[in-house]
Amino acid sequence: MTDDLRAILGPKGFTDDPVDMAPWLTDWRGRRTGRARALVSPASTQEAAAVARWAVANRVPIVPQGGNTSMVAGATPSADGDALILSTRRMARIRSISAEDDLLVAEAGVTLQTVHDAAEAAGRRFPLSLAAKGSATVGGLVSTNAGGTQVLRFGPMRALLLGIEAVLPDGSLFEGLSGLRKDNRGYDLRQLFAGAEGTLGIVTAAALRLVPAVAQRVVAWVGLPDAGSALTLLRRLEAATGDAVESFELVPANALALVLAHIPGTRAPLAGEHAWHVLVEATAVSAEPPLGSRIEAALADAAADGVVADAIVAASGAQADALWKLRESISEAERADGVAAKHDVSVPVAAMPGFIASARAATEARFPGTRVIAFGHLGDGNVHFNVRAPAASDGAAWLVGQGDEVSAFVHDLVGAAGGSISAEHGIGQLKLAEFARTAGSARLAAVRAIKAALDPLGIMNPGKLVPPPQA
Numbered sequence: 521m522t523d524d525l526r527a528i529l530g531p532k533g534f535t536d537d538p539v540d541m542a543p544w545l546t547d548w549r550g551r552r553t554g555r556a557r558a559l560v561s562p563a564s565t566q567e568a569a570a571v572a573r574w575a576v577a578n579r580v581p582i583v584p585q586g587g588n589t590s591m592v593a594g595a596t597p598s599a600d601g602d603a604l605i606l607s608t609r610r611m612a613r614i615r616s617i618s619a620e621d622d623l624l625v626a627e628a629g630v631t632l633q634t635v636h637d638a639a640e641a642a643g644r645r646f647p648l649s650l651a652a653k654g655s656a657t658v659g660g661l662v663s664t665n666a667g668g669t670q671v672l673r674f675g676p677m678r679a680l681l682l683g684i685e686a687v688l689p690d691g692s693l694f695e696g697l698s699g700l701r702k703d704n705r706g707y708d709l710r711q712l713f714a715g716a717e718g719t720l721g722i723v724t725a726a727a728l729r730l731v732p733a734v735a736q737r738v739v740a741w742v743g744l745p746d747a748g749s750a751l752t753l754l755r756r757l758e759a760a761t762g763d764a765v766e767s768f769e770l771v772p773a774n775a776l777a778l779v780l781a782h783i784p785g786t787r788a789p790l791a792g793e794h795a796w797h798v799l800v801e802a803t804a805v806s807a808e809p810p811l812g813s814r815i816e817a818a819l820a821d822a823a824a825d826g827v828v829a830d831a832i833v834a835a836s837g838a839q840a841d842a843l844w845k846l847r848e849s850i851s852e853a854e855r856a857d858g859v860a861a862k863h864d865v866s867v868p869v870a871a872m873p874g875f876i877a878s879a880r881a882a883t884e885a886r887f888p889g890t891r892v893i894a895f896g897h898l899g900d901g902n903v904h905f906n907v908r909a910p911a912a913s914d915g916a917a918w919l920v921g922q923g924d925e926v927s928a929f930v931h932d933l934v935g936a937a938g939g940s941i942s943a944e945h946g947i948g949q950l951k952l953a954e955f956a957r958t959a960g961s962a963r964l965a966a967v968r969a970i971k972a973a974l975d976p977l978g979i980m981n982p983g984k985l986v987p988p989p990q991a
Contacts (some may be wrong), residue, residue: 521578522558525604528570533561533610544585544605547593552949555601556583563610565685565693565724571606572722573691581979582606584718586628586660589652591864592948594664594717594984603982608659611724614638622730623682623699628659628723635728644730647674647766651848659723665715667944669801672899673766674731676944678714683727686713689720689975699727712970717946718981720974732805738812739801739840740819743794743830747772747873750798750898752827757800760818764811767801769847770872770898774891778853779846786846790830798898799847801840850895854906859915860893861926863905865934866943872901879933883907886929887922902943905930931958947985956987 526534535541536558546553557580562568575582581603585595597603608628614635615625619642626635632646632653639646650656650668660666662684666677674680682699686709696710713723744750750770757765773795780786790797804811812833822828834840854860867875880892889910896903907926909915931941931954947955956964964987971978971986 524574525558525560525571528574529560529562529567533563533567535559541605544588544607545597547596548589548591549593552593552596554597554599554603556597556603556605557601559605559607561607561610565611565687568606568608568611568722568724569687569691569693571604572687572689575604575979576690576977579977579979580604581982582722583981584608584659584663584722586657586663587631587652587655589656589660590664590948591862591945592942592950594946594948594981595660596949598983606722608657608722608724611659615725617642617644617730619644619730621699624728624730625683625697625699625725626658626728627725628657628662630658632656632658632661639730640733642730643733645733646680646728647731648677648680651851658726658728662714662723662726663716663718664946665944667897667900667902669767669769669897671897671902671944672768673763678711680729681710681714681726682729684710684713684723685725686720687722687724689977689980694721697725697727715946717948717985719971719985721980734803734805735807736804736811737801737837737840738803738815739799739834739843740815741789741832741834741843741846742798742800742819742828743790743792744796744798744827745794745829747796747876749827750796751870751873753798753822754899756822756827757802757815757818760814761802761811764802764804764814765800765899766803767799768897768899769799769895771797771799771847771850771895772893773797775850775853775893775895776846778857778893779849782853782856783845783849786842786849789832789843789846792830794829799843801844850893850904854893854908858909858911859919860906860908861919861923861930863903863907863927863930863934863941864943864945865903865905865930865939865941866901867903867934867937867939869899869901871937871939872896872898872903875933875937875939876903876905879905879930879937882933883926883930887926889913890926896943900943901939927954928957949984952984952987955985959987 611627612629683697891908909918
């Protein structure tokens with residue numbers, strides 16, 4: 521049945537060898553493993569469209585996959601083995617870059633690190649970063665509306681997306697890479713594909729917004745008496761520096777302790793014990809006025825008022841990178857320490873400090889022995905709320921036995937706070953049931969209607985994002 525695909529794609533673009541496919545059948549977190557009839561790797565948009573037309577004609581599902589870095593099993597096939605995995609990794613060209621138009625056009629398989637390097641070579645910057653930048657791809661970043669550490673200033677991927685090229689479920693091609701800042705021709709398909717998780721088609725290329733290169737970078741680590749002080753500090757820094765603050769990462773003492781215990785080469789950035797910490801990064805596109813002196817003055821004023829307990833401003837790029845390593849290693853340290861039920865949620869920014877305190881207390885009381893680590897991007901209300909298994913338990917068995925109940929409890933707290941059960945990781949497979957349970961009927965009806973209109977056969981990434989109607 522797949523001989524036509526072999527002919528279309530050639531030996532580099534097609535395999536049904538189980539050994540070759542194995543690395544791409546399990547999700548990033550190791551929670552789900554599926555099967556596939558073949559792994560196809562088109563080298564061009566035209567080949568991707570030909571695969572889609574074949575799939576429609578043969579009623580075969582397609583699971584688009586970029587770097588396979590989804591945190592919710594959004595790029596993992598189901599266990600039935602019916603689907604093709606369509607990898608965009610061979611579509612890896614930077615098609616164009618214009619410093620004058622602040623525009624970079626990249627194919628779906630280009631990694632985020634490659635985008636950063638190309639923008640830097642042109643004297644510009646692409647202001648989205650995350651820990652998996654060496655493997656996360658443009659198509660995946662668009663399809664998940666990726667967030668990262670700079671949303672506070674620049675917004676998520678959706679805000680940086682000026683156009684897309686995508687193969688629709690019938691094999692036709694939507695060509696929208698012009699990068700127009702104004703285009704008022706009805707529904708914005710570019711935005712519709714951002715966050716669609718491959719359920720509406722295959723993103724094959726994207727036009728991305730660039731910004732001026734950085735002339736000044738200031739990174740600081742701050743110790744705080746409580747989480748509420750972090751929000752006060754953020755507003756003070758914004759008042760002192762305008763829009764210079766682009767990252768404001770909230771880290772509790774228990775998260776830092778895990779990093780120091782499990783990640784070699786790390787050390788405490790401050791003397792003494794502090795209940796909460798903040799990692800701040802601010803940048804400026806011109807050399808004057810000095811940004812560091814404004815940050816230091818604002819921190820000194822905050823310390824005088826009791827908002828800040830201690831702080832250090834990085835004296836070099838290497839020291840700044842060492843501070844960032846503390847923040848970016850939290851998830852790795854958690855994995856080394858044991859099993860946790862992980863939740864990527866968001867609440868209103870002003871509510872985030874209070875939510876963390878109340879939700880932690882409520883969760884640990886409801887599930888005795890559990891230990892909550894809650895950290896995240898304070899400036900955009902994104903909380904990574906992770907509930908660690910009781911210390912004396914079999915972590916894997918606990919997660920199977922109580923993980924769903926814990927997640928439902930946490931998500932209900934999030935809903936009561938006016939938040940979202942998915943801040944930046946998407947829905948995928950892992951949150952599908954909770955999305956169906958917690959989303960309003962109007963939202964679910966709209967999601968299902970859009971899916972049915974564009975993909976009436978339901979062949980694009982089935983079992984992700986779109987909950988099936990209730991029987």
